[in-house]
Amino acid sequence: MIKKDIEVNAHIINQYLNDKGRISDEQISKLTNFQHMAVSVRNLKMKYGKTQAINDLSFDVQRGEIYGIIGPDGAGKTTLFRILTTLMLADGGKAEVDGLDVIKDYKQIRNRIGYMPGRFSLYQDLTVEENLTFFATVFNTTIKENYYLIEDIYNQIEPFKDRRAGKLSGGMKQKLALCCALIHKPSILFLDEPTTGVDPVSRKEFWEMLKRLKHQGITILVSTPYMDEATLCDRIALIQNGEFMQVDTPQGIISRYSETLWSVQSNRMHMLLKDLRIFSKIKSSFSFGESFHITIDKGLTIEKLTKYLTDKGHLELVIRPIQPTVEDCFMLLAKNN
Numbered sequence: 662m663i664k665k666d667i668e669v670n671a672h673i674i675n676q677y678l679n680d681k682g683r684i685s686d687e688q689i690s691k692l693t694n695f696q697h698m699a700v701s702v703r704n705l706k707m708k709y710g711k712t713q714a715i716n717d718l719s720f721d722v723q724r725g726e727i728y729g730i731i732g733p734d735g736a737g738k739t740t741l742f743r744i745l746t747t748l749m750l751a752d753g754g755k756a757e758v759d760g761l762d763v764i765k766d767y768k769q770i771r772n773r774i775g776y777m778p779g780r781f782s783l784y785q786d787l788t789v790e791e792n793l794t795f796f797a798t799v800f801n802t803t804i805k806e807n808y809y810l811i812e813d814i815y816n817q818i819e820p821f822k823d824r825r826a827g828k829l830s831g832g833m834k835q836k837l838a839l840c841c842a843l844i845h846k847p848s849i850l851f852l853d854e855p856t857t858g859v860d861p862v863s864r865k866e867f868w869e870m871l872k873r874l875k876h877q878g879i880t881i882l883v884s885t886p887y888m889d890e891a892t893l894c895d896r897i898a899l900i901q902n903g904e905f906m907q908v909d910t911p912q913g914i915i916s917r918y919s920e921t922l923w924s925v926q927s928n929r930m931h932m933l934l935k936d937l938r939i940f941s942k943i944k945s946s947f948s949f950g951e952s953f954h955i956t957i958d959k960g961l962t963i964e965k966l967t968k969y970l971t972d973k974g975h976l977e978l979v980i981r982p983i984q985p986t987v988e989d990c991f992m993l994l995a996k997n998n
Contacts, residue, residue, distance in 0.1 A: 729894030785827030832863025
């Protein structure tokens with residue numbers, strides 16, 4: 662496919678030189694962008710019975726970026742990853758990975774990508790070292806050949822190299838799975854909810870590993886239900902019901918939040934959300950940790966809101982403006998979609 666793209670580009674240039682005409686914007690885009698896109702998806706569709714898992718999805722992932730797909734369970738993240746890793750055929754649309762068609766060139770794609778599915782999928786009866794050796798052999802390589810890619814990660818699990826994979830902790834299992842996905846030096850890494858069920862320390866360590874892999878030129882697509890992980894990506898797509906509601910840098914998405922956001926607390930938190938949601942002047946209200954985040958109509962002042970809640974029996978009220986997070990943006994977009 663890459664060779665074909667080069668031939669197409671050469672043809673466009675020759676046509677321009679011979680005809681002394683103008684290159685169209687579309688042709689310029691093809692000339693400059695094809696080499697920068699690690700993943701390109703157009704009008705992708707997938708349906709399970711009556712459920713539209715992927716709904717006319719189109720997006721591009723640039724080479725060398727960490728691209729996060731952020732959304733709750735059932736939003737379509739795993740289905741999308743299975744299509745892009747050639748494990749599932751879409752109902753319609755087109756997808757290319759590393760310049761290769763996911764249907765026509767699936768064998769080549771499988772040699773170029775690394776994939777960590779959401780569920781631990783290594784051989785639980787094999788030891789750490791046996792799993793690594795097995796996956797290296799499958800890809801006709803050795804642990805030694807690409808050891809530099811996994812050295813930082815493997816150093817953490819090496820003390821357990823003779824332990825069976827099924828006996829490892831959640832964090833150690835994920836590190837082993839990442840090593841196995843990297844052992845053949847993939848150009849693109851697909852990670853489907855890699856930190857689900859992992860302790861906070863291991864989550865932090867895992868993301869530090871991803872940043873180091875990015876610096877080695879690997880493109881990373883990672884899905885997660887954890888909104889706080891969104892800020893660790895270069896760009897993110899907020900997904901719901903098989904559609905991308907918004908795609909931008911984390912800060913870019915936050916900057917688009919058009920409402921003033923307020924945090925509300927009281928001595929009767931168990932009743933506060935109910936009282937906020939029945940008040941017609943409250944536009945949105947969601948639970949966030951130890952407080953509720955709300956947006957209000959322009960005509961509602963904080964004094965009036967305080968009086969309303971006081972009349973409902975709430976004391977020790979704390980109402981203050983706050984900066985939105987990616988999660989706030991997601992909740993507002995999901996509510997309005």
